[in-house]
Amino acid sequence: EEWKDKGAAVEKRREVDANGNVVVRVVKRGVRDFNFGRTLGEGSYSTVSYVLFVLAATDRTTLKEYAIKVLDKRHIIKEDKVKYVNIEKNTLNRLTQHPGVVRLYYTFQDERSLYFVLDLATGGELLSTLKRLGTFDEECSRYYAAQILDTIEYMHSRGVIHRDLKPENVLLDDKMRVKITDFGTAKILDPPRTPRHEGDPNGVSGGDTGDSIEESRANSFVGTAEYVSPELLNDKATCKASDLWAFGCIVFQLLAGRPPFKAGNEYQTFQKIVNLEYEFPKGFPPVAKDLIQKLLVLDPAKRLKIDEIKSHEFFQGVEWGPALWKRKAPRL
Numbered sequence: 001e002e003w004k005d006k007g008a009a010v011e012k013r014r015e016v017d018a019n020g021n022v023v024v025r026v027v028k029r030g031v032r033d034f035n036f037g038r039t040l041g042e043g044s045y046s047t048v049s050y051v052l053f054v055l056a057a058t059d060r061t062t063l064k065e066y067a068i069k070v071l072d073k074r075h076i077i078k079e080d081k082v083k084y085v086n087i088e089k090n091t092l093n094r095l096t097q098h099p100g101v102v103r104l105y106y107t108f109q110d111e112r113s114l115y116f117v118l119d120l121a122t123g124g125e126l127l128s129t130l131k132r133l134g135t136f137d138e139e140c141s142r143y144y145a146a147q148i149l150d151t152i153e154y155m156h157s158r159g160v161i162h163r164d165l166k167p168e169n170v171l172l173d174d175k176m177r178v179k180i181t182d183f184g185t186a187k188i189l190d191p192p193r194t195p196r197h198e199g200d201p202n203g204v205s206g207g208d209t210g211d212s213i214e215e216s217r218a219n220s221f222v223g224t225a226e227y228v229s230p231e232l233l234n235d236k237a238t239c240k241a242s243d244l245w246a247f248g249c250i251v252f253q254l255l256a257g258r259p260p261f262k263a264g265n266e267y268q269t270f271q272k273i274v275n276l277e278y279e280f281p282k283g284f285p286p287v288a289k290d291l292i293q294k295l296l297v298l299d300p301a302k303r304l305k306i307d308e309i310k311s312h313e314f315f316q317g318v319e320w321g322p323a324l325w326k327r328k329a330p331r332l
């Protein structure tokens with residue numbers, strides 16, 4: 001069927017030419033500029049998912065490989081998800097300078113679909129690797145946890161709270177390096193319009209701080225049960241520390257092979273979270289246990305900050321910054 005390409009995206013690239021002059025190359029891309037290949041994944045077609053599928057695709061001009069996420073316009077409008085799509089686009093456009101975030105190159109549309117052209121993460125989901133191996137040893141856990149934490153630090157520095165961090169949303173590239181995805185439910189902390197009252201270390205924004213309807217709708221979002229923070233359950237508030245609660249759950253899960261809070265149904269899982277009901281399996285490494293106990297703290301203001309986590313004994317010997325992304329992934 002002829003895909004009449006309506007809105008090609010335009011990307012401006014600054015390059016240096018043979019004579020050393022900086023030139024700005026305008027790159028226009030649409031559906032017809034790609035050869036579409038294998039299916040990488042299907043949208044979960046759960047309530048939030050408006051994703052039809054994610055396909056591998058090759059740029060016909062540069063032969064570079066991408067992942068192209070195809071969204072169904074009709075479904076988005078019917079499910080009233082326009083806001084999520086535009087949050088995903090705006091968030092990804094703010095997070096372009098870090099190896100740990102799936103990079104967005106172009107967006108375009110035709111009459112039926114919207115397209116996100118993204119980094120291709122050929123290593124699949126961290127969750128799949130974890131399920132295959134059962135648990136990670138300490139060295140592997142440290143490597144993946146460090147890259148995830150470094151990426152969370154970058155997101156927060158750009159005023160973005162992910163709000164749905166979980167092993168399914170941590171993809172791996174061809175060098176088994178972390179690529180965090182799924183920003184449709186992220187929160188962008190725009191510069192405070194009104195002076196926030198003291199004691200808001202992380203700019204907590206909740207339904208009752210007089211947020212606009214839009215924001216309170218965004219706050220009506222609840223992440224994935226096992227990783228939801230107590231503050232979201234108690235007062236519908238999300239803050240940067242909520243991502244660090246999820247981080248604590250992920251570190252636990254890498255070493256234990258299961259998340260700390262898991263019950264027969266969502267309601268029971270939520271009960272365990274707000275009552276901090278979890279226990280470590282026998283033989284759980286004590287240093288990791290100490291770190292997790294300082295992350296899975298009910299009061300978000302009392303949770304370790306990112307700098308304190310980076311200097312925790314669990315990350316002893318980890319070289320933070322660019323070096324972290326140059327080292328070879330430990331053999332799983």
Ligand SMILES: Nc1ncnc2c1ncn2[C@@H]1O[C@H](COP(=O)(O)OP(=O)(O)OP(=O)(O)O)[C@@H](O)[C@H]1O
Nearest residue numbers: 040041042043044049051054067102118119120121
């Ligand atoms: N950049 C990518 N590279 C490779 N595979 C990807 C990429 N983005 C997504 N996928 C695969 O496609 C699947 C669906 O994509 P995505 O998670 O964005 O949609 P979704 O509707 O949010 O799905 P879910 O709700 O299951 O997370 C993912 O589970 C992942 O396996």
Ligand SMILES: O=C(O)C[C@H](Cc1nc2cc(Cl)cc(Cl)c2[nH]1)c1ccc(Cl)cc1
Nearest residue numbers: 073076082085086089107108109114115116
């Ligand atoms: O910002 C842009 O580039 C323009 C559009 C904005 C936009 N146009 C839309 C049309 C529909 Cl039907 C639904 C949504 Cl969410 C839409 N969002 C756009 C196009 C593609 C993608 Cl992936 C996101 C947003």
